[in-house]
Amino acid sequence: MKRNKTKLVPVPSKAMIPDRDVARAPVLECINLGITLGGIKAVEDFNFTVGRTEIAGLIGPNGAGKTTVFNLLTKVYQPTTGTVLLNGQDTHGMNTVQVNKAGIARTFQNIRLFKNLSVIDNVKAAMNNEMKYNMLSAILRLRDYRREELAAHHRALKLLSIFDMQDMADLRAGSLPYGAQRRLEIVRALATNPSLLLLDEPAAGMNPSETAELMDSIIKVHEMFQIAIVLIEHDMSLVMNICEGICVLNFGHIIAKGTPEDIQSNPAVIEAYLGRKK
Amino acid sequence: MTFLNFFINGISLGSIYAIIALGYTMVYGIAKMLNFAHGDVIMIGAYVCFYAISRYKLPAFVGVIGAVLICTILGIIVERLAYKPLRQAPSLAVLITAIGVSYLLQNSALLMWSSNPKFFKPIIARGAFKFFDGQLSISHITILTIATCVLIMIALSVFINRSRLGKAMRACSEDKGAAQLMGINVNATISLTFAIGSGLAAIAGALLCSAYPTLTPTTGSLPGIKAFTAAVFGGIGSIPGAFLGCLMLGVIEIFAKSYISSQLSDAVVFAVLIIVLLVKPAGLLGRMTQEKV
Numbered sequence: 001m002k003r004n005k006t007k008l009v010p011v012p013s014k015a016m017i018p019d020r021d022v023a024r025a026p027v028l029e030c031i032n033l034g035i036t037l038g039g040i041k042a043v044e045d046f047n048f049t050v051g052r053t054e055i056a057g058l059i060g061p062n063g064a065g066k067t068t069v070f071n072l073l074t075k076v077y078q079p080t081t082g083t084v085l086l087n088g089q090d091t092h093g094m095n096t097v098q099v100n101k102a103g104i105a106r107t108f109q110n111i112r113l114f115k116n117l118s119v120i121d122n123v124k125a126a127m128n129n130e131m132k133y134n135m136l137s138a139i140l141r142l143r144d145y146r147r148e149e150l151a152a153h154h155r156a157l158k159l160l161s162i163f164d165m166q167d168m169a170d171l172r173a174g175s176l177p178y179g180a181q182r183r184l185e186i187v188r189a190l191a192t193n194p195s196l197l198l199l200d201e202p203a204a205g206m207n208p209s210e211t212a213e214l215m216d217s218i219i220k221v222h223e224m225f226q227i228a229i230v231l232i233e234h235d236m237s238l239v240m241n242i243c244e245g246i247c248v249l250n251f252g253h254i255i256a257k258g259t260p261e262d263i264q265s266n267p268a269v270i271e272a273y274l275g276r277k278k
Numbered sequence: 279m280t281f282l283n284f285f286i287n288g289i290s291l292g293s294i295y296a297i298i299a300l301g302y303t304m305v306y307g308i309a310k311m312l313n314f315a316h317g318d319v320i321m322i323g324a325y326v327c328f329y330a331i332s333r334y335k336l337p338a339f340v341g342v343i344g345a346v347l348i349c350t351i352l353g354i355i356v357e358r359l360a361y362k363p364l365r366q367a368p369s370l371a372v373l374i375t376a377i378g379v380s381y382l383l384q385n386s387a388l389l390m391w392s393s394n395p396k397f398f399k400p401i402i403a404r405g406a407f408k409f410f411d412g413q414l415s416i417s418h419i420t421i422l423t424i425a426t427c428v429l430i431m432i433a434l435s436v437f438i439n440r441s442r443l444g445k446a447m448r449a450c451s452e453d454k455g456a457a458q459l460m461g462i463n464v465n466a467t468i469s470l471t472f473a474i475g476s477g478l479a480a481i482a483g484a485l486l487c488s489a490y491p492t493l494t495p496t497t498g499s500l501p502g503i504k505a506f507t508a509a510v511f512g513g514i515g516s517i518p519g520a521f522l523g524c525l526m527l528g529v530i531e532i533f534a535k536s537y538i539s540s541q542l543s544d545a546v547v548f549a550v551l552i553i554v555l556l557v558k559p560a561g562l563l564g565r566m567t568q569e570k571v
Contacts, residue, residue, distance in 0.1 A: 074459055076455070076459070095458075096458040096459055097458055097461055097462070097463050097464075100458075100459060100460065100461035101461055105459075105460070106459055108456065112453050112455070112456040113453075113456075114448065114449045114452040114453060114456070114457075115452060116448070116452060117445070117448055117449065117452070121445055121448070122449075124442070124445055125442075125445040125446060125448070125449040125457070125460060125462065126460040126461065126462075127442070128442050128443075128445065128446045128460075128461060128462050129461045131442040133441075133442070135437065135441070135443060138436070138437050138440065138441030138442070138443065138444070139433045139436060139437050139441075141436070141440075145441065148442075149440070149441075149442075152442075188460060189460070191460075192460055192461045
């Protein structure tokens, strides 16, 4: 009986916004978002709402269109249909850089750090928009250069220390162990001051103890910065433990939305993952 | 003592190549394209400088600054009009476009200023410092060239390694997509790279023509090719590599001219290049890119 009630939520639902957020506008609203790639509707009718301080999960079998959704949100692809509202503002016509300035930051499924830059330079490169000094003061090392660089340096170290990475600051990013590279990507994304953080398979390739550590770090980031986080993840223990709302995609369509408990018992989800019961 | 003289002249020639090569190597590092029109920007810079100094009798430094400004703008315009629309195109198309731009600039210069060589008035007074009873003489322009090159190298490495725009440039050179998603404006960064490279080309043009005063519309192409060669020699994409490669190329060229034959000097230079690349395909300081399989 209960199961049928929570199955398939077709429109953006306030139910997914945690109670403490209801008074304010959601940070992200996708309305009928869709894209056609090479004649195939990679994502269609994607309606999805993320509350201001929510941790939401985006799950689904491989090829379901999860990363495509991230690419749509960050304007790597321009959507063919639908609207994305970020903090109530329409992102139509914005490019990647503008969307980032407006508050979306992301990590990548396959790590895309600036491998030959040092760890701290990776973080500082992401703070580019914050600093305003010009070329001349950089070459002559004038006061505004020194002041802004120092501030950025301290902030970068502080961000790194969330993940206990401050001691690695001067290492080359490409030389870090795998898990540390994944964490550095999150730090780099946080350096752009996002209000919405998109994590694309943050635990991919991690062992259970690393995953547990990552989970703690994500919760820590969430509590420190009070931002919304959407994560794509295949590790169900991670998703079920930290996500407040979950959205399940299959073949570019949302097949279920709800709390972790709802999703775990949802027949459509079970079918998508395990196949139809014969 | 003549050896030392040749050596210093070689360093000076290498310094000019180094300033040119910076433009090649930075653009290659960030936009992943070979801007073959770079040599012709040198020529335009030299002409601007020539007209400012000889025709309008402006002081030399005004001429150089004017040339830098005009070449910077020219660099940005060329990038906007010719290369930006081809950002997604295969690299061969961009290469052909660059060669096209090179001919466009050369022929425009030919139309505007004719093929008659102009005699370039050096940007500082001719003369030389003499040491050891005149056995060793170092001309003013040689000293100015080396000093300028060292200054530019230091300023540029501070800028690239320490500043926010420098970090943005390095980030773009590694992964444009990721850089964009971290809020770095890739197009502006590429424009900036072209602006810096072209501005430096103007300085190189003024120095080159002060040392070798005949100015024609093709003045820039051979030094351009050689600087590009030197950048490959040092490891393209690497600024210290370009610097080292250019100094070595300059010294080799002068030695070959002095001790072997002035006609064969270019052949010797390129033979050395081929040998180095056979031994170290990535160049002296170039990083081999390893593909993970």
